[in-house]
Amino acid sequence: xxxxxxxxxxxxxxxxxxxxxxxxxxxxxxxxxxxxxxxxxxxxxxxxxxxxxxxxxxxxxxxxxxxxxxxxxxxxxxxxxxxxxxxxxxxxxxxxxxxxxxxxxxxxxxxxxxxxxxxxxxxxxxxxxxxxxxxxxxxxxxxxxxxxxxxxxxxxxxxxxxxxxxxxxxxxxxxxxxxxxxxxxxxxxxxxxxxxxxxxxxxxxxxxxxxxxxxxxxxxxx
Amino acid sequence: xxxxxxxxxxxxxxxxxxxxxxxxxxxxxxxxxxxxxxxxxxxxxxxxxxxxxxxxxxxxxxxxxxxxxxxxxxxxxxxxxxxxxxxxxxxxxxxxxxxxxxxxxxxxxxxxxxxxxxxxxxxxxxxxxxxxxxxxxxxxxxxxxxxxxxxxxxxxxxxxxxxxxxxxxxxxxxxxxxxxxxxxxxxxxxxxxxxxxxxxxxxxxxxxxxxxxxxxxxxxxxxxxxxxxxxxxxxxxxxxxxxxxxxxxxxxxxxxxxxxxxxxxxxxxxxxxxxxxxxxxxxxxxxxx
Numbered sequence: 426x427x428x429x430x431x432x433x434x435x436x437x438x439x440x441x442x443x444x445x446x447x448x449x450x451x452x453x454x455x456x457x458x459x460x461x462x463x464x465x466x467x468x469x470x471x472x473x474x475x476x477x478x479x480x481x482x483x484x485x486x487x488x489x490x491x492x493x494x495x496x497x498x499x500x501x502x503x504x505x506x507x508x509x510x511x512x513x514x515x516x517x518x519x520x521x522x523x524x525x526x527x528x529x530x531x532x533x534x535x536x537x538x539x540x541x542x543x544x545x546x547x548x549x550x551x552x553x554x555x556x557x558x559x560x561x562x563x564x565x566x567x568x569x570x571x572x573x574x575x576x577x578x579x580x581x582x583x584x585x586x587x588x589x590x591x592x593x594x595x596x597x598x599x600x601x602x603x604x605x606x607x608x609x610x611x612x613x614x615x616x617x618x619x620x621x622x623x624x625x626x627x628x629x630x631x632x633x634x635x636x637x638x639x640x641x642x643x644x645x646x647x
Numbered sequence: 648x649x650x651x652x653x654x655x656x657x658x659x660x661x662x663x664x665x666x667x668x669x670x671x672x673x674x675x676x677x678x679x680x681x682x683x684x685x686x687x688x689x690x691x692x693x694x695x696x697x698x699x700x701x702x703x704x705x706x707x708x709x710x711x712x713x714x715x716x717x718x719x720x721x722x723x724x725x726x727x728x729x730x731x732x733x734x735x736x737x738x739x740x741x742x743x744x745x746x747x748x749x750x751x752x753x754x755x756x757x758x759x760x761x762x763x764x765x766x767x768x769x770x771x772x773x774x775x776x777x778x779x780x781x782x783x784x785x786x787x788x789x790x791x792x793x794x795x796x797x798x799x800x801x802x803x804x805x806x807x808x809x810x811x812x813x814x815x816x817x818x819x820x821x822x823x824x825x826x827x828x829x830x831x832x833x834x835x836x837x838x839x840x841x842x843x844x845x846x847x848x849x850x851x852x853x854x855x856x857x858x859x860x861x862x863x864x865x866x867x868x869x870x871x872x873x874x875x876x877x878x879x880x881x882x883x884x885x886x887x888x889x890x891x892x893x894x895x896x897x898x899x900x901x902x903x904x905x906x907x908x909x910x911x912x913x914x915x916x917x918x919x920x921x922x923x924x925x926x927x928x929x930x931x932x933x934x935x936x
Contacts, residue, residue: 549680
């Protein structure tokens with residue numbers, strides 16, 4: 426179907442992707458099961474410990490290449506084409522769907538993750554270019570039982586409505602607070618300028634960030 | 648996004664070799680905040696993407712007696728996080744701290760903002776006003792180019808096939824010099840300039856010794872209005888001089904009407920923004936006099 430038969434085949438159907446079983450039943454896993462006839466295939470989980478990343482400076486592509494990403498403190502091997510963005514790698518290859526793909530053009534902030542200590546749009550970083558960086562996603566900063574103080578503050582302050590922008594906002598807020606532990610309201614406004622909320626929850630978000638700042642004083646839970 | 652090969656060279660020579668690859672559509676990748684969006688939208692094409700972030704010269708950020716050298720892959724945040732650069736080039740800091748939001752500034756490079764050659768590029772008017780020089784490597788050897796000659800059409804720059812923007816160089820600030828960049832947008836953040844104005848001045852007492860003015864979003868390329876700056880030279884630092892220069896800038900603008908504003912509105916804004924940029928540059932110049 427495509428040029429030279431390359432790369433128009435989605436990596437999700439790549440024979441290299443092992444058909445790892447998925448433990449438990451998530452909404453996404455279930456939907457994927459409907460979509461591709463196998464709940465396991467779509468998960469595409471390749472969470473082996475790091476082995477051999479391609480040497481930096483080498484030639485890669487356009488077919489899928491093995492890469493290693495360090496996500497939430499854990500090295501993960503996966504096989505992606507060079508054109509695959511970090512948000513697609515997270516969502517489609519690693520089943521980490523916290524970072525949302527909304528505008529897919531570096532504008533809305535729903536895909537925000539923290540990379541090497543800086544907030545970035547995962548839609549405008551190539552996965553292959555994210556190698557060697559420490560990547561922190563919403564999945565890595567807390568859990569349902571022990572949410573991050575920023576997440577708690579979002580709940581306290583009604584800082585979400587439909588919730589789709591929320592993971593990006595929480596990551597942007599965490600990245601901001603890591604650098605500005607004692608911010609003013611105006612600094613919060615500017616610091617979160619790269620995230621959009623169509624529901625208009627900005628007032629709640631800003632209050633949440635100020636509350637989280639108080640909560641996180643002294644570096645606890647940082 | 649269409650498929651592409653990806654390479655990550657370590658040297659300028661290797662990058663130039665890749666960029667010169669015959670018969671290939673090659674694009675240099677720094678932060679990717681423009682390029683990846685354009686590749687996805689089909690606005691640019693590439694079958695080879697050359698990641699230039701591992702090349703030493705392109706990551707150089709050096710302030711010394713010869714001025715400021717900014718490697719083409721240096722992201723905005725590194726520039727505004729350097730207190731010495733903030734003190735020496737506050738006009739440049741105006742621009743690099745309002746390109747996109749925090750997420751963009753952590754990745755997007757000054758060189759990329761220039762090489763993308765958008766008429767609205769926020770960093771370009773202030774680079775023109777500051778008299779920046781581009782250092783370019785290529786198959787025919789290195790060359791340098793004044794930044795006002797770098798953008799040649801919307802989305803097109805002066806780089807020949809195989810050429811690579813290596814760095815941008817600014818001369819050391821003179822005593823009495825000040826510069827500023829201002830942008831008009833209807834939102835607070837994350838928007839494209841309706842009009843942007845960059846101005847730099849050198850003051851000797853109450854007289855302009857030198858001045859340069861450039862505008863964003865009012866012509867097919869970032870617009871250097873040499874006459875506006877020249878009109879200030881030798882004139883007293885007062886409202887009449889500023890208004891005269893702003894009128895020249897307003898008259899030089901060739902804006903279009905689009906969703907962000909009508910041509911007429913933009914021409915009016917050119918006068919307003921130029922006046923304000925000059926005034927802010929003067930205030931900064933007085934601090935260093």
